[in-house]
Amino acid sequence: MLTTTFPASTRAARRALSFSRRWNSTSAEPPPPGGHLPSIATSKVLRTTRETALRTPGIVWTDEDASGPSREIVGGRETRKMNTYQAVRDAMSIALSKDDNAVVFGEDVAFGGVFRCTMGLAEEFGRERVFNTPLTEQGIAGFGIGLALMGHTAIAEIQFADYIFPAFDQLVNEAAKIRYRSGGTYNVGGLTIRTPTMSVGHGGLYHSQSPEGFFMGASGLKVVIPRSPIQAKGLLLGSIRDPNPVIFMEPKVLYRSAVEQVPIDDYELPLGKAETLVHGSDLTLLTWGTPVYHCETALHMLASPGPSLEAHIPKSLRSAKIELIDLRSILPWDVETITESVSRTGRLVIVHEAGMTAGVGAEISAEVQRRCFLKLDAPVKRVTGWDTPVALQYEKFHIPDAIRIVDALVETLTY
Amino acid sequence: MYRQMQTMRRMEMAADALYKAKLIRGFCHLAIGQEAVSVGLEHGITKDDRVITAYRCHPFAVLRGGTIKGVIAELLGRQAGMSHGKGGSMHIFTPSFFGGNGIVGAQVPVGAGVSFAQKYLGQKNCTFAMYGDGASNQGQVFEAFNMAKLWDLPTVFVCENNKYGMGTSAERSSSNTEYFKRGDKIPGLQVNGMDIIATKRAVEYARNWTVNEQKGPLLLEFVTYRYGGHSMSDPGTTYRTREEVQRMRSTQDPIRGLQRYIEEWGLATEQELKALDKTAKAEVDAAVEEAKASPEPLIKDLWTDIYYKGTEPPFMRGREREEVHYY
Numbered sequence: 001m002l003t004t005t006f007p008a009s010t011r012a013a014r015r016a017l018s019f020s021r022r023w024n025s026t027s028a029e030p031p032p033p034g035g036h037l038p039s040i041a042t043s044k045v046l047r048t049t050r051e052t053a054l055r056t057p058g059i060v061w062t063d064e065d066a067s068g069p070s071r072e073i074v075g076g077r078e079t080r081k082m083n084t085y086q087a088v089r090d091a092m093s094i095a096l097s098k099d100d101n102a103v104v105f106g107e108d109v110a111f112g113g114v115f116r117c118t119m120g121l122a123e124e125f126g127r128e129r130v131f132n133t134p135l136t137e138q139g140i141a142g143f144g145i146g147l148a149l150m151g152h153t154a155i156a157e158i159q160f161a162d163y164i165f166p167a168f169d170q171l172v173n174e175a176a177k178i179r180y181r182s183g184g185t186y187n188v189g190g191l192t193i194r195t196p197t198m199s200v201g202h203g204g205l206y207h208s209q210s211p212e213g214f215f216m217g218a219s220g221l222k223v224v225i226p227r228s229p230i231q232a233k234g235l236l237l238g239s240i241r242d243p244n245p246v247i248f249m250e251p252k253v254l255y256r257s258a259v260e261q262v263p264i265d266d267y268e269l270p271l272g273k274a275e276t277l278v279h280g281s282d283l284t285l286l287t288w289g290t291p292v293y294h295c296e297t298a299l300h301m302l303a304s305p306g307p308s309l310e311a312h313i314p315k316s317l318r319s320a321k322i323e324l325i326d327l328r329s330i331l332p333w334d335v336e337t338i339t340e341s342v343s344r345t346g347r348l349v350i351v352h353e354a355g356m357t358a359g360v361g362a363e364i365s366a367e368v369q370r371r372c373f374l375k376l377d378a379p380v381k382r383v384t385g386w387d388t389p390v391a392l393q394y395e396k397f398h399i400p401d402a403i404r405i406v407d408a409l410v411e412t413l414t415y
Numbered sequence: 416m417y418r419q420m421q422t423m424r425r426m427e428m429a430a431d432a433l434y435k436a437k438l439i440r441g442f443c444h445l446a447i448g449q450e451a452v453s454v455g456l457e458h459g460i461t462k463d464d465r466v467i468t469a470y471r472c473h474p475f476a477v478l479r480g481g482t483i484k485g486v487i488a489e490l491l492g493r494q495a496g497m498s499h500g501k502g503g504s505m506h507i508f509t510p511s512f513f514g515g516n517g518i519v520g521a522q523v524p525v526g527a528g529v530s531f532a533q534k535y536l537g538q539k540n541c542t543f544a545m546y547g548d549g550a551s552n553q554g555q556v557f558e559a560f561n562m563a564k565l566w567d568l569p570t571v572f573v574c575e576n577n578k579y580g581m582g583t584s585a586e587r588s589s590s591n592t593e594y595f596k597r598g599d600k601i602p603g604l605q606v607n608g609m610d611i612i613a614t615k616r617a618v619e620y621a622r623n624w625t626v627n628e629q630k631g632p633l634l635l636e637f638v639t640y641r642y643g644g645h646s647m648s649d650p651g652t653t654y655r656t657r658e659e660v661q662r663m664r665s666t667q668d669p670i671r672g673l674q675r676y677i678e679e680w681g682l683a684t685e686q687e688l689k690a691l692d693k694t695a696k697a698e699v700d701a702a703v704e705e706a707k708a709s710p711e712p713l714i715k716d717l718w719t720d721i722y723y724k725g726t727e728p729p730f731m732r733g734r735e736r737e738e739v740h741y742y
Contacts (some may be wrong), residue, residue: 134558134561134565136561138524138555139524139558139561141524142528142555142558142559143525143562149532150529150532170524170525170555173521174516180721181498181501181506181514182502182508182514185498220721220722243723244726331728332722335728335730336729
């Protein structure tokens with residue numbers, strides 16, 4: 001191993017330089033091998049016991065009368081340990097068994113799909129109902145729209161969210177607008193497009209993008225991104241049964257790494273509602289999908305920084321109470337929950353993997369500053385991917401990590 | 416059929432006049448000259464077959480269960496319009512007609528999906544997915560061909576070749592202008608789209624092929640001609656000569672063609688046909704007046720039919736800063 005020695009003065013100068021740059025740079029130092037604790041595997045956000053899983057906020061059991069008084073019935077219900085792809089598969093299995101007009105199609109789904117989300121569905125429900133399509137994203141979307149126009153439940157998979165762009169016209173011009181332009185004669189409420197999204201660490205330009213922001217202006221569509229297996233199952237069943245077309249984006253790095261005890265019964269979670277994961281009063285930290293876990297890590301770093309970070313996090317901030325919110329539905333987004341929170345905390349940091357310019361954070365921060373203008377103590381801060389393509393070798397630096405989030409928290413808290 | 420063709424032409428002429436009187440705003444694409452396709456198609460299929468097309472959709476909307484008043488009112492942007500005045504020229508629907516479409520080619524894979532549902536449900540029906548010679552070069556048309564043949568869907572792809580994709584002639588846009596041959600393994604037929612007997616027979620043949628014989632999709636090319644421009648803002652004479660349009664009008668007109676058959680076969684006299692022309696004109700005139708009398712859409716409808724009622728976002732922005740609609 002080569003060792004290079006610098007004169008003490010040069011070293012000091014470098015350290016000073018790196019310190020002064022800290023506020024604008026991605027991170028003070030690369031994360032240690034294995035990542036900062038807690039990782040996804042040990043996340044407190046995940047519900048790993050039956051009791052907590054069955055008490056997931058907002059859960060609606062479909063075998064209960066929705067119009068009756070809400071009850072927290074836990075007894076008699078079972079859970080099973082599942083990762084996200086198994087939970088997604090479970091949701092589709094329920095949809096297929098309860099609805100004869102439901103079909104699942106996409107590239108390679110009959111073999112289980114790239115991420116195994118459809119494993120065994122073709123064997124269980126037949127190849128007429130779970131079938132492969134050609135590599136033809138625009139065709140898949142158009143085909144699904146036609147199917148949904150006939151009143152069918154079309155569950156289509158676009159193999160990677162990066163491949164959704166060829167289908168963009170069909171989704172924005174047809175799926176989103178058909179109800180409006182036909183004056184209510186037709187709709188494609190039965191259409192759900194599933195697609196794996198966000199970075200995987202080594203996806204590169206066409207396998208790590210987060211295109212949710214491109215759909216923000218497409219009123220008529222809904223966009224949903226779950227953070228965990230329980231959320232994935234409940235939100236996917238909610239999306240499939242929602243009477244509007246839904247784009248359901250599954251964070252691909254969570255397919256295997258996020259594991260929870262998932263209720264085996266049929267249940268839904270509400271669309272259009274954010275969930276507050278950690279309550280706080282000093283700053284609102286808003287995110288969705290994979291960065292939920294980076295944010296959780298950042299909260300730990302803020303509260304008890306390791307030796308390498310200690311110098312950078314003022315002692316007065318370590319007891320700050322940060323409110324962590326998972327947005328879950330990107331379109332329409334839960335403006336009430338977010339503005340209520342920001343009105344209390346006076347500070348907002350938004351974290352997403354897509355680039356900053358005209359990302360989802362731009363829309364949210366514009367609306368928040370309008371509604372909470374006099375309540376804000378600091379400018380809304382966005383921690384996002386850069387406005388560059390997601391280049392393979394730079395992916396770690398592209399995607400917001402816990403260090404960048406801590407940096408934003410400190411900056412916003414000390415503004 | 417004669418009366419319907421004449422009525423469709425009168426309706427499109429009325430739309431032309433209304434556009435020129437500045438009562439119809441926005442886009443308006445007329446199908447004058449192509450009546451044998453729409454009327455012939457309707458007479459060759461059943462009520463439960465489905466049709467989807469892009470531009471030049473007005474006659475289909477009427478023939479598939481709509482009304483002239485509904486179409487004209489939609490063009491005028493009135494409440495009595497078939498999409499309540501929210502769609503306009505390309506956005507007219509009936510339960511068996513999936514409308515026009517503003518994105519040429521986008522309707523073709525949608526049509527494949529519709530016919531998949533028919534096959535899945537075991538219905539004895541098929542879907543006619545129509546597109547023009549211009550749209551035939553869109554990639555998704557070929558995507559739809561492939562899926563339909565792969566799964567042997569009851570889809571009849573109908574290329575209405577009116578020789579010009581907007582202002583570019585077929586020869587200048589397509590390496591192969593024999594559109595009926597572009598389906599790869601899907602067999603195709605070329606049909607004289609100016610002869611309604613031919614179009615009707617071809618459609619019956621295609622329906623039998625896909626529904627009764629279950630041989631999978633079929634491609635039909637109707638060679639036709641539009642007398643007007645692509646849209647109202649196109650005079651239609653910059654990329655083709657007036658003589659060409661005149662020649663087509665005088666030698667190939669689908670209505671005159673049928674008239675000649677009727678007279679040759681002694682089915683009706685000139686007087687009787689003239690009477691039909693008159694009733695067609697009167698019917699259209701009355702519908703136009705009714706449509707004109709219909710009020711414009713209400714402001715509240717600006718925000719309806721975006722999401723299913725009850726599942727909307729909490730609010731939607733309106734036309735100006737202060738106008739935000741809360742659901």
